[in-house]
Amino acid sequence: MSEKTQVRVDSDGNVYVVEGSNERLVGQYPDVSAEEAIAYFERKFNDTNSALVLLEQRAKNGASASEIAESISKISEQIDARAGIGNYDALAERANKLSASLDELSAAEKEKHVEALEKAKAEREAIVSEMEKLAAIDSQKIQWKQTTKKVDELFAQWQSAQKSGPRLSKTEANELWKRFRDARHQLDQHRRAFFAELDAKNKSAKSAKEELISQAEALVADGKGNVTAYRSLLDKWKLAPRAGKKIDDALWSRFKAAGDAIYAAKKSADEAEDESFAGNLEVKLALLVEAETLLTATDRVEARSKLNAIQKKWDAAGKVPRAQFKSTEDRMRKVEQAVRALEDTHWNASNPEKIARSEGLAGQIQDKIATLESELVSAKNEKNTAKIADLEAAIKTQKEWLAVLSK
Structure with missing residues (x-):
């Protein structure tokens, strides 16, 4: 309350504010002391003042003009009512100043909104x-x-x-x-x-691969005899379109299972077959020992006769286990090559046609050498160094050819 504000409380609890030569009834607060009545109406003024202070702070902090205008209208009503004890003129001045700033606040707010x-x-x-x-x-x-x-x-x-x-x-x-x-x-x-579209492709791919799976599963019962057929199906599988990873993995698992069963059956059949060929292997190993004595043979006729007899027994012995097939065949091929080499050597040495060709060519070379040697004598008499070198080189070459033919 301002020091200039004079207050009077009558016996009925009516509180008056003295303003110049007049008194203004603020309100009534009966059955309390004058101090309590004055304090009550001072608090009412302070409440209005606090509301105005809060509104001023909101305006500074960027509250919307419309909100400020609505609130200041309510506070102005309280100021006009003057239902408290305090300097309402000062409150009114501040309220009017805040109202005047609303246009500026509204423009800034509008710009910010835009x-x-x-x-x-x-x-x-x-x-x-x-x-x-x-x-x-x-x-x-x-x-x-x-x-x-x-x-x-x-x-x-x-x-x-x-x-x-x-x-x-x-x-x-x-x-x-x-x-x-x-x-x-x-x-x-x-x-x-x-x-x-993808679903249609997947369905088509799935259908194609399920057909391949059906064919592969049908081969399982036949086992060994169907490995080639399964490999053919595997080639088709590789060319078939994919049906999506999850579906394709499941389809492949089924197809592979059929293949595993076929290969397992083939392995079992091969093992049983190899066991039945064990006796054949013993026979062929014995024949190889006999045949390999021909590796050092020098008589082609005798070597061929012995080899023919061994080969008949070899063919009659039958198949051997797969693991030993290559090694036994390689050893027999080595013997056959050695006997054939004996025969080729004899043929090359006794071939009439080849001998005739060699003798005819040798005569031609000898005649050529004689001619070159005659020319060499003339070149030496003429002391033609360059010609002498050429003729000597040519004679040397012809003699080398003659040596080859004489072997």
Whole structure:
């Protein structure tokens, strides 16, 4: 309460404020002391003052002009009522000053609101543009898992902007939403078409591979005899289209199981067959010991006769276990090659046609040497050093050829 404010409390508890030569009834607070009555009405003034102080702070902190105007109207009513003890003139002056600042506050608020709207529009435009870029990608090149996740993120951003961002004009909001919705719908159509086509391909691939599996499983009962047929099916499997990883893995597991069964049956049959060939192996090993004595033979006729007899026994002995087949055959081939080499050597040495060719060529070379030697004598008489060197080299070459023919 101002020091200039004079207060009077009568016997009925009526509280008066003296203003100049007049008194103004503030209110009544009966059955209490004068001090208590005065204190009560001072608190009422202080409440109004506190409300004004709070409103002034809100205005400084950027509260909207409309909110400030509404609140100051209520406080002004309290000031006009003057239902307390205090300097209401000072409160009225502050309230009027705050009201006068509302125009400036409203203009700043409007500018800020326009900036916020522009920013919000730009953010939503960016969301729409991103969605339209996704919709423009070739559906066959889109990574749908990542794209679907991105679409969900953009939709969540759009909802958040609509809920918490500034409200755009109805025309702008509708236009942006239409673009966003159309792009999203186009993407959804592309996705549905892509997966429908993929599903059709997967079904076709699955059907083709199930047919191969049926054929492979039908071969299992025949075991060994169907390894070649299974390999043919395996080649077809490699050429068949994929049916999606999960489905393809399951199909391959079935196909491979059939192959494993076929190979296991073949292995079992091979082992049984090899066991039955053990006796044949002993016979052939003994024949090899006999045959390998021909590796050092010098009589071609005797060697061929012995080899022919051994070969007849070899063929009659039959098959050997697979593990020993190559080693035994290689040893027999070595003996056969040695006998053939004996025969080739004899033929080369006794071939009349070859001998005739050698003797005829040798005569020609000898005549050539005689001619060259005659020319060499002349060159030496003429002391033609260059010609002498050429003739000596030519004579040397011809003699080397003659030596080869004489062997």
